[in-house]
Each structure stands twice: as C-alpha cells, then as structure tokens.
Ligand SMILES: [Fe+2]
C-alpha cells in the first residue's frame with residue numbers, strides 16, 4: 001500500500017474533517033519519529049494515516065474499532081509491520097488488541113493522544129496557530145490536568161520508558177512535524 005492508496009482507503013470510510021485532520025497529524029508525527037529513529041518514514045506514515053480509518057464507522061460500537069481496520073488492511077495484503085502497529089494502538093481500549101512491542105508500535109501508541117493535546121494548545125493561542133505553539137507551552141498545559149482533561153497523559157508519557165526519549169523532546173518532534181503540515185490541519 002502506498003500513501004495514495006492509504007489516503008483513498010481513509011477517505012472512503014471517513015468524512016468528518018476533524019477526524020481526517022487527526023489522522024493527518026498522526027501521520028506527520030509518525031514520519032517525524034521514523035526520521036528520528038532512522039526508520040522507514042513511508043510505512044510509519046501510512047500506519048499513522050490509516051490507524052483510525054474505521055473510527056467513524058465503529059463509533060457506535062467501539063469494540064469494533066481497530067479490529068475492523070485491521071481486517072481491511074489484511075484483505076489488501078498490507079505489510080504486517082503496518083498492520084501490527086495499527087492493531088496495537090488499541091491496546092487497553094479494545095479487547096483483543098495486543099500490547100505494542102516495537103519502536104514503531106510504541107511510537108503510534110504514544111503519539112496518538114499527543115496530537116490532540118497539541119491541537120488544544122494551538123486553539124487557545126490568540127491566533128489559533130500551530131506556529132505560535134512551543135514545546136514549553138505544551139509542557140505548561142501538560143501540568144494543568146484540567147486542560148484538555150480527556151487527553152490521557154500517561155499514554156503519552158510512556159515514550160520515556162518505551163522509546164527512551166524525554167517527554168519534552170517527544171513533544172518537540174511531534175509539534176515540529178505538525179507545524180510542517182499546519183495548512184492541512186487548518187491551524
Ligand atoms: Fe484509535
């Protein structure tokens with residue numbers, strides 16, 4: 001599956017613009033992390049792009065989230081590394097999803113929620129722009145647990161233990177990656 005095919009698959013199942021933007025943000029961060037770790041940017045990016053492709057379809061029955069997109073990817077014969085990363089992003093949320101193991105799998109798991117926190121920080125800047133956000137400003141909001149309270153910080157924090165990267169640096173890479181596609185994110 002190339003990037004174009006991944007984008008078509010996503011768009012055939014997802015219409016909500018905010019959800020599409022979430023997928024684009026996760027794709028961008030996965031590419032940034034792949035670069036950081038010297039891994040394959042294209043396959044990491046595709047995993048990020050399609051990870052929630054079934055989200056809209058399964059929103060009334062979240063127990064089918066992840067397993068549905070995994071079955072689509074299997075049908076298409078997608079690289080197992082991509083499938084595993086997508087599968088493991090449901091760990092602890094969806095029954096049957098395995099715990100992430102590889103760097104790629106942990107990267108997706110840890111950055112998923114972080115993209116939402118970064119968007120939330122941008123939206124409270126006066127200009128609502130990602131360019132006005134810094135890693136420091138995200139860290140300040142990180143400590144305010146009432147801010148974007150739905151963002152599970154413990155999931156993001158696992159980057160330190162599982163990826164060996166400091167939280168501030170993880171946020172920095174994610175922010176830079178999202179700033180790179182800020183137009184596509186409408187921020
Ligand atoms: Fe998900």
Ligand SMILES: [Fe+2]
Pocket residue numbers: 022026051052112
């Ligand atoms: Fe997600």
